[in-house]
Amino acid sequence: MPSGTIRYWAAAKAAAGLAEEPYAADTLAGALDGARDRHPGELVNVLRRCSFLVDGNPVGTRSHETVRLAEGGTVEVLPPFAGG
Template sequence: MRYWAAAKAATGTAEEPYAARTLAEALDAARRRHAGSPEFARVLVRCSFLVDGAPVGTRDHASVQLAEGGTVEVLPPFAGG
């Protein structure tokens, strides 16, 4: 998982590995891993996600399959253009 902007600040890391079959599983594991950061939980609910470069959009996170060795980008809202 790659964290950007406020998500990176809340986790204290730019990226970390995941072991999950779906985006929902990966995000649940990240929430548990960063349970000591209430800021992470607050930021995460406002994030959008890319899985292997493709936007997740409004799809149910449990339906988004993750490939082994793939990339999940965690993107908080950005200001500017």
């Protein structure tokens, strides 16, 4: 099972209470399920509104179950940003 790093930004960072943590999952869905299990409070709500990058590539509207994770990869959790 691949392992890597989840990086939280802005509201996701505040909700998780940390900037990053390891994952051990085959898919983005698995990594996010693990994050929800570790942080069952506000992060669960914040993740519903987030965009995700996997190794620098936008996930977009793809099903999280279909997004494969690589060994040593990075998942960026990006809440909506205000301003412009």
